[in-house]
Amino acid sequence: MAKNYVKYHKKTDVGPNQRLRRRSVFLILLILVAGFGAVIARLAYLQLVQGSYLQEKAVEQQLTDTTVSAKRGTIYDTNGKVLAQSASVWKVVLAPAYFETEEQRVQVAKDLAEILELDENDVYEKTKQNSYYVVVKRKIESDTREEIIKLQEKIEEEYNLSNVIQLLDDYRRYYPYNDLASSVIGFTGSDDQGLEGVEYQYDSYLTGTPGRIVTAQNANGTDMPFQYEQNVKAEDGNSIYLTIDETIQSICEKYMKKGIEDNAVANRGVCIAMDVDTGAILAMVTVGGYDLNNPYKLPENTQKEIDALPKDKQGSATSAALSQMWRNKAISDTYYPGSVFKIITASMALNEGVVDDNSTFYCNGSMTIADAKPIHCHLLSGHGTQNFTQAICNSCNPAFIQIGQKVGTEKYWQYYQSFGFSERTGIDLPGESEDIFFSQDGSMTSVDLAVASFGQGISITPIQMITACASVANGGYLVQPYVVRQIVNSEGNVIENVDNKIKRQVISKEVSDKMNEILEYNSTTGGANNGYIAGYRVAGKTGTSEKLTSTNGSEDYIASFCGYAPADDPKIAMLVFFDTPTGASYYGSQVSSPVFINIMSEVLPYLQVQAEYSDEEMQYVDTTAGAYVGMSVEEAKSKATEAGFTTTVKGDGDKVVSQIPAVSAKIPNGGNIVLYTDSSSEKEKVTVPDLVGYSISEVNSIASNSGVNASISNAGASSAVVSVSQDIEPGKEVSPGTVVTVKFAASETLND
């Protein structure tokens, strides 16, 4: 034992107690220095060296960014009428990760599907996702919202789930006028982004800046109590004032739709009204438009055609039909302008001084250029010898071929460019097309020049045509057309005023004045009074152009009318064209002129253009009936005669008890006022005669024989007019003296 101890002692050189102490001290050092040292070093590295990086990563997952939608700006017409507006709606968002049981999912899916009118299985699929944000339905209205709130309360009560269904603010676009100016305004998509028209073109202005709410959230996505929240307010979008005038637009649409129906137009129509001095578009119609509140709904017959197709072709057919429906024909489609283009050819010839009032042109019915086939005039017998004005009024093709030859190909191309046909007009709408000329560099053959001088062979857009026409009217200045005149912010402060832009002067003021004179003559007293509006000085030109395409083997045409008023100081220019009329006539003078006249005769008074009637016109101009009730018969008679009316007295009384037409009612100049002296005679009736198909004097005599007044509407200064309609049907029983409005039209005008 002792030996062992000694041996041990020698080996370790310490006693057992010393050994324990020494080893324990070593242990302490090991734990404290090595162990704790390593731990502290590790913490120092993580907290001091990597601290900011790790904190950044932590904050990244803790903070949640919620986007607050900005309200999209409003689109107004030029007078502040709302054309497009966003209103508050809601979106229903599901946080299915909160669901605890299958039963809850099934029940909530069932309830939601019922309220939101969705497929139950689709909703159920959404409840199975392990997510905190699944959009169930967007843009729900406030009544649906009420039901959702009730459902939220029910779920909270039954399952103690409070955040599973959420309602978030959203906006919906409303278009109060439905299809009005649809191709101009455009519409928005599901994310409130502009897809067509002004909505697309000015999307960045209208959209505004979405706000953000940055909050700290726990891993389940609900707010953390620690104080961190940063709000960036949503900035609502800017609002836009269009140059479009809702009243003018409505008038245009009304008559364009009528024109489409009356002439069985196959391929839509376009009407553009422009302020000639500024280029502001007052109305731009593509009929038929579409309901902006329901832009994916095709016209019924188109939808039927598509439904009849095989299933696999329906999708592409639908999208083709939709893009066709949304297409703004006024700027996206090109066409042969036809005779309307003679305005331009005539202007360039006058401006170059190659023609004057004394120039004469001979037409024998056709003309042969080089080796090509002869080009016929519409009047096959020929117009004979004409001066410049007559050539325009006759719309004589051979005459214009000669004018074109005088201008020459080089100058023709130069003016073609200067009138803005070779470039986009730059109108602030999406989808504007380019022209198609004979060649890229402007070179053309003599045959090309011949057809181009009367508007065939060159494809241009309607907006180019009206802009060029405006430059002829306004003293020669080519303007840039535009539809937005002002941008205001959400507080109503003006951000941007769009100034009208004059690109260049194309023709001289003198030439412009001369053209106004010639075109006014053309539309009123010239060969055809197809642009005549009583009291107003209208300048214009008809056009009937052949299309390259044809339907059912017969030639397709575009019937158009381009004009402006008043001719002595042009304010508004307007182009009306119908693509492929298939009715009784395809001539511009018969299809488009009446529409132009109807629109202008409403628009010009609206624009407060003073009507000035000639003496001849005055006899057809309506006036208003005076007040004769209460007077003695003698007194009433003399007063009425003084005012230029004739009188018919009914009954045996001494005093006038009533009158037809009533006080202030419309009555033609020199019309007959029926004065009643007792009530029994008021029951007397007369029958309205058939007044269609007669001259003005015939109508007047038939009307007076029947005991009614005829109000003559739209009769030209020339006597070659015939009545075409009356506002009260023949055969109807009316009181004597009732005013029947009779419309007149040119009897035979085919001068295209």
Added chain:
Amino acid sequence: MTSFQSMVLRADVNRIYDEKYRDEQHYKSEKRFIRPEKNRGRDKKNKKRGWIVRGMGIDLPFCLIILVLLIIGMIMMFSASYPVAYYTMNDSYYYLKRQLIFAVIGVAVMLGLSFFNYNKLHKIAPLVLGISYVALLLVLVLPSNNGVHRWIGVGTFGIQASEITKFAIVLFFAHWGSKYYNKMQYAKYSIVPGVIIFGTTAMLLILEPHFSCTVIVFILTVLMLYISGMRVKYIAVGAVGIIAVIIVLWLTGGLGYAMTRMGGWGQALVYTDETMWQDTWQTRNSLYAIGSGGLWGLGLGQSRQKYLYLPEPQNDFVFAIVCEELGFIGAVIILLIFALLVWRGITLSLRAKDKFGKLLGIGLTAQIGLQVILNILVITDWLPNTGISLPFFSYGGSSLIMLLAQMGLVLSISRTANIEKQ
């Protein structure tokens, strides 16, 4: 004998009697402690200090360190747990309330055991080890929790069998080391029983499976044998043996569970796929929390990672939240308190009057230091995430009571320690 002489004698006798009486009184009051002669008559200041140090007969600084850690741990555990308690239990105080109850019980057990004669454990140490083995076998037949068999008992009042194991290992080797202290240089008294005991224990633990505890048991075995006097070269031999065992386990697929727990170890920030991203979720968010703390921390209660980003922030990863809220400074201060506990625990154990006390005290104290180090290395992604709790901080009733009971034994040991005698 003159009367004077007799008077002097009487006075002497009286004085001696008085002193003897005083000693007796002292002995009675101090029970088992014998104050050494030379410490008597120290100046007032020292007397006062001595009283504070040895006030109730236990080592007061050690006891205070424990209580300080317990209080800090409780506060931090509450801070870390209240969001998760609120969201999952609907009661922010859920964990705090329970931990408080266990802490009160635990402190009572600790103080009670400080009066317990730890020497009574000397002879029953093999029995305790046997009981721990029975417990380890028992959990295998009890229903598993998350695929592992660890808990004995019902509901919240269960105890992890491995808690008993760790204590039993320290106790057994303290018993063994003190019994064969002078023979520890021989292999058959050191490495041989070490391998046998560890091998048996490890086998049972791997069946649970509970790898982190296996690691702790291994380190504790080596540590106990080392301070008992085992030759250093055997440690090397043991290490080689363990590596061999690990290789065998690896080849037979027994490491499966640990390997899955190790999936993404050290990769928490460079996750490459969804699975790894999920696997390293807890560690990654622990690193985010630790890093977010920086030098000074976000402030008490200001952790953001505890809002459900860091799963179970009240358990093993509580110190990540401590780092986030109190920063590097706070973390180091807490680590220093732990260091103080280790230093004081080991030094006071060294003053115990017997080998068994010394070894037991050192073992129990070192175990705490070991768990602190391993726990923090886990939450900082230097060790695989295998479930090592942080003493005094991590939530868990039975382990807290167990921990405080062990500290009670260390306090009991401190009663025998001679503070002034080195």
